[in-house]
Amino acid sequence: xxxxxxxxxxxxxxxxxxxxVSKFNLEVQPCELIGLIGPNGAGKTTAFNMITGVxxxxxxxxxxxxxxxxxxxxxxxxxxxxxRTFQNIRLFGSLSVIDNVRAAMQLHCKHGMRAxxxxxxxxKSLEKKxxxxxMELLDIFSLGSVRDEEAKSLPYGDQRxxxxxxxxxxRPKLLLLDEPAAGMNPTEKEELMHLIRFIKDKFQIAVxxxxxxxxxxxxxxxxxxxxxxxxxIAEGSPQFIQRDPKVIAAYLGTETEKEEPANA
Amino acid sequence: xxxxxxxxxxTCAGAKRWLIAGIILAVVVSQFSxxxxxxHLGILVDIGINIILAVSLNLINGHTGQFSLGHAGFMAVGxxxxxxxxxVASPMLPPALQPVIFLVALLAGGGLSAMTGLAVxxxxxxxxxxxxxxxxxxxxxIIRVVVQNMESVGAASGLKGIPKYTSxxxxxxxxAITIYFVTALVNSTYGRGFIAVSDDEVxxxxxxxxxxxxxxxxxxxxxxxxxxxxxxxxxxxxxLSPTGFDFLKSIDIVVMVILxxxxxxxxxxxxxxxxTLLPEVxxxxxxxxxxxxxxxxxxxxxxxxxxxxxxKRKKGGAA
Numbered sequence: 001x002x003x004x005x006x007x008x009x010x011x012x013x014x015x016x017x018x019x020x021v022s023k024f025n026l027e028v029q030p031c032e033l034i035g036l037i038g039p040n041g042a043g044k045t046t047a048f049n050m051i052t053g054v055x056x057x058x059x060x061x062x063x064x065x066x067x068x069x070x071x072x073x074x075x076x077x078x079x080x081x082x083x084r085t086f087q088n089i090r091l092f093g094s095l096s097v098i099d100n101v102r103a104a105m106q107l108h109c110k111h112g113m114r115a116x117x118x119x120x121x122x123x124k125s126l127e128k129k130x131x132x133x134x135m136e137l138l139d140i141f142s143l144g145s146v147r148d149e150e151a152k153s154l155p156y157g158d159q160r161x162x163x164x165x166x167x168x169x170x171r172p173k174l175l176l177l178d179e180p181a182a183g184m185n186p187t188e189k190e191e192l193m194h195l196i197r198f199i200k201d202k203f204q205i206a207v208x209x210x211x212x213x214x215x216x217x218x219x220x221x222x223x224x225x226x227x228x229x230x231x232x233i234a235e236g237s238p239q240f241i242q243r244d245p246k247v248i249a250a251y252l253g254t255e256t257e258k259e260e261p262a263n264a
Numbered sequence: 265x266x267x268x269x270x271x272x273x274x275t276c277a278g279a280k281r282w283l284i285a286g287i288i289l290a291v292v293v294s295q296f297s298x299x300x301x302x303x304h305l306g307i308l309v310d311i312g313i314n315i316i317l318a319v320s321l322n323l324i325n326g327h328t329g330q331f332s333l334g335h336a337g338f339m340a341v342g343x344x345x346x347x348x349x350x351x352v353a354s355p356m357l358p359p360a361l362q363p364v365i366f367l368v369a370l371l372a373g374g375g376l377s378a379m380t381g382l383a384v385x386x387x388x389x390x391x392x393x394x395x396x397x398x399x400x401x402x403x404x405x406i407i408r409v410v411v412q413n414m415e416s417v418g419a420a421s422g423l424k425g426i427p428k429y430t431s432x433x434x435x436x437x438x439x440a441i442t443i444y445f446v447t448a449l450v451n452s453t454y455g456r457g458f459i460a461v462s463d464d465e466v467x468x469x470x471x472x473x474x475x476x477x478x479x480x481x482x483x484x485x486x487x488x489x490x491x492x493x494x495x496x497x498x499x500x501x502x503x504l505s506p507t508g509f510d511f512l513k514s515i516d517i518v519v520m521v522i523l524x525x526x527x528x529x530x531x532x533x534x535x536x537x538x539x540t541l542l543p544e545v546x547x548x549x550x551x552x553x554x555x556x557x558x559x560x561x562x563x564x565x566x567x568x569x570x571x572x573x574x575x576k577r578k579k580g581g582a583a
Contacts, residue, residue: 052470078472090467092460094527103456107472113481116452117445119280123452130453170472 003066005030005174005206006051006082010060013050020046021230023060028174028206033196035221036210037241039250043230044210045087048176052084053077064174079107083172085163087179087210093152097143097162100151101134104169134169140202141165141195157188161195168203175199177209181216189213193220218242226250279448286440294433305432309500311540312435313493316442318520318536319529320489323446325518326527327455328482329462331397334384335490336513337404340506341380342373342491344417347426347498349373354427366429370438370495377491378484380407385483389476404511412506422505423498430500438496442489447529449485458482459527523564525571534572 004027011024021043028034036044049055051062053074062069064080072080092100109130115123138144141161146154151162160180167175177196181189197220200207211217217224218238226234226241228250234241241247297305317335324332346369353365388399412420449455460468461475469475498504520539524532542560546553564572 054466054470073474074469075472075474078470084470086467090464092456092463092467094463095456095459099456099459102453103460103468103473104471106453106457109453111452112454113449116454117448119448127453166471 002029004028004063005032005065006208007063007066008047008051008060009063011047011050011057011062012059013046013055014058019230021050021057021227024227024230024232026225026232026235028208030173030206031200031204032206033200033220033222034206034208035217035224036208036227037212037214037217037224038227042227044227045178046230047227048084048178048210051176052082075107078170078172081171081173082176083167083170083174084176085160085167085178085180087182089156089159089163091151091159091163091166093150095151096148097151097154098131098134098138098147100162100166101137101169102130104166105130105134107170137165137169156183160184160192164195164199168199172205174206174208177207177211179210179212181211181213189216192216196220279444279451283440283444286444287437290436290440291433293436294431297432306500307540307544308432309430309435309496311537312432312439313496313500314517314520314536314540315439315533316435316489316493316496317517318524318532319439319442319446320486320493321517322521322524322527322529322532323449323458324482324486325521326525326532327446327450327458327462328479329526330389330479330482331393332400332483332486333397333511333514333518334400334404335486335517336509336511337400337407338377338381338487338490339494339497339513340404340407340411340504340509341487341494342370342377343494343498343504343509344373344411344423345376345491346370346373346495347423347504348417350427350429350499351423351425362427362429366434366499369429369499370492373495374488374491377494378488381484381487382480385480385487389479389483401511401514404509404514408506408509411509418504420506422503424503426498426502426504428499428502430496435496435500438492442492443529443533445485445489462527519561523561523568523572528571531572 006026006028008024008026011021012019013021024047036047038044046055050057053069053072053076056070064077064082067080069077069080092103095103109126111123111126115126135144135147138147141164143158143162143165146158151159154162164175164177164180180196181192184192193216196207196209199205209217209221221238223236224238224241225232226244226247233246233250234244236244300308317339321332321335324330349369349372350365353369354362357365384400384403388396391399411417417423450458457468457473457478460471460473461478465475516539520535521532523539524535543553543557546556549556
């Protein structure tokens with residue numbers, strides 16, 4: 001097997017006495033669609049924050065492309081190929097739709113402060129290029145028509161989509177989606193599933209999603225990891241996960257607990 | 265007004281032409297300044313200086329969303345530095361070199377102020393909102409107290425006899441440069457980072473934007489232009505005293521930024537003009553002057569809490 005894109009090796013994070021994620025092992029291959037599920041408070045978002053450098057693991061290691069990401073700041077990790085969306089949408093509300101995308105593209109821009117001040121011919125052609133690339137991305141996700149709207153004035157579904165577009169604008173190798181289906185109706189969820197598959201194929205990137213909605217996760221993920229109380233209790237294909245008694249217990253609770261005294 | 269007031273499109277076509285036109289206009293008008301009433305001339309220069317202060321603070325408080333109350337402190341650093349340089353240098357050099365001395369003094373004042381901005385900004389920009397406000401407030405007071413006790417710059421009795429170098433031309437040329445600098449900076453793919461940091465720091469950092477870097481850049485740039493404004497002020501009033509740089513001065517500039525609309529350069533320029541003129545116009549009411557001034561600010565704030573020119577940022581991004 002080729003080198004994994006992302007590798008979590010016994011990654012652990014503790015907040016005081018609480019172990020939020022414990023000895024988490026996971027490998028993500030390039031161009032894979034992987035799901036991370038678990039009941040509320042299982043540590044999914046914390047795991048995301050660890051991968052994106054928002055939190056530093058207390059123990060264990062995380063490797064991106066074989067390189068440790070310990071101590072790397074979130075903005076540098078984005079440079080190395082990790083992009084994310086947020087559970088509660090965090091767009092740049094006062095910027096226009098296209099400027100949200102442009103802001104995310106600046107890390108690949110060679111023209112910085114000096115060019116902006118000088119405004120020479122090179123600056124203008126590079127800015128034009130950025131604008132064209134941003135528009136291409138927006139058009140793919142049919143947001144081109146609202147390019148000049150303020151991001152916060154968009155309808156909810158469009159804001160979610162724009163957040164994904166903005167993450168893609170950083171040209172990631174791994175895209176982390178934190179509950180992308182939250183607050184969506186069944187039709188929107190259906191569209192979202194198409195969209196995620198499309199992103200994976202079109203941009204040839206790995207997508208990892210945290211999601212509560214089982215239809216979405218089971219419908220699109222190639223592999224699923226299940227967290228409960230910060231511990232990985234299962235990993236495998238959707239069919240395998242659906243039948244795993246530990247997973248069923250984690251979600252439905254009582255059943256095994258009731259059975260245990262009877263068996264004893 | 266001679267400067268690029270209209271919100272620029274993201275590519276900012278012809279922004280440099282606006283700048284050059286602004287500078288030329290300022291210099292030409294300045295040639296006729298002898299024909300102005302001296303009182304009016306003084307107010308015009310005050311307006312120019314306040315535009316520089318407000319527009320540069322707008323980069324920190326408006327575009328980048330930090331809350332600095334230290335602008336008077338930076339102004340003091342620049343003002344005293346520039347004044348001291350021209351006081352020492354002007355008797356030694358021929359009068360023909362006067363513009364050179366002035367330029368060097370202004371740049372040195374701005375430079376030292378920018379360095380102070382860096383020294384204050386690097387440790388304190390980790391703080392957010394109110395905490396940063398308190399730190400910058402403290403910084404401004406420290407500067408004032410230090411100056412008050414420095415015999416070499418006149419201590420509490422003030423620095424007298426500063427040559428009158430500031431003219432309409434210098435002031436408005438520099439105001440045009442400040443406006444150009446801030447708008448050109450913000451209206452670019454690079455500059456969108458300032459607003460991104462202001463809108464959501466966490467999201468910005470996960471989009472590859474280094475928030476600390478942007479905040480420090482804004483802070484240092486703002487401090488530089490505040491220092492320049494201080495230099496102009498020193499060579500305009502010809503007298504500096506530490507009490508002129510207390511935190512009320514910082515508040516005055518903050519009010520201009522808020523009234524103009526955070527992050528709206530055009531609005532901030534208008535607010536700077538308005539709030540400089542207002543106390544002068546109200547002179548006829550003598551003892552009621554400051555009461556009316558305060559009431560008017562309250563009314564303006566209640567009428568347009570989003571700033572005077574908020575509808576400007578609709579198409580193509582921020583002004």
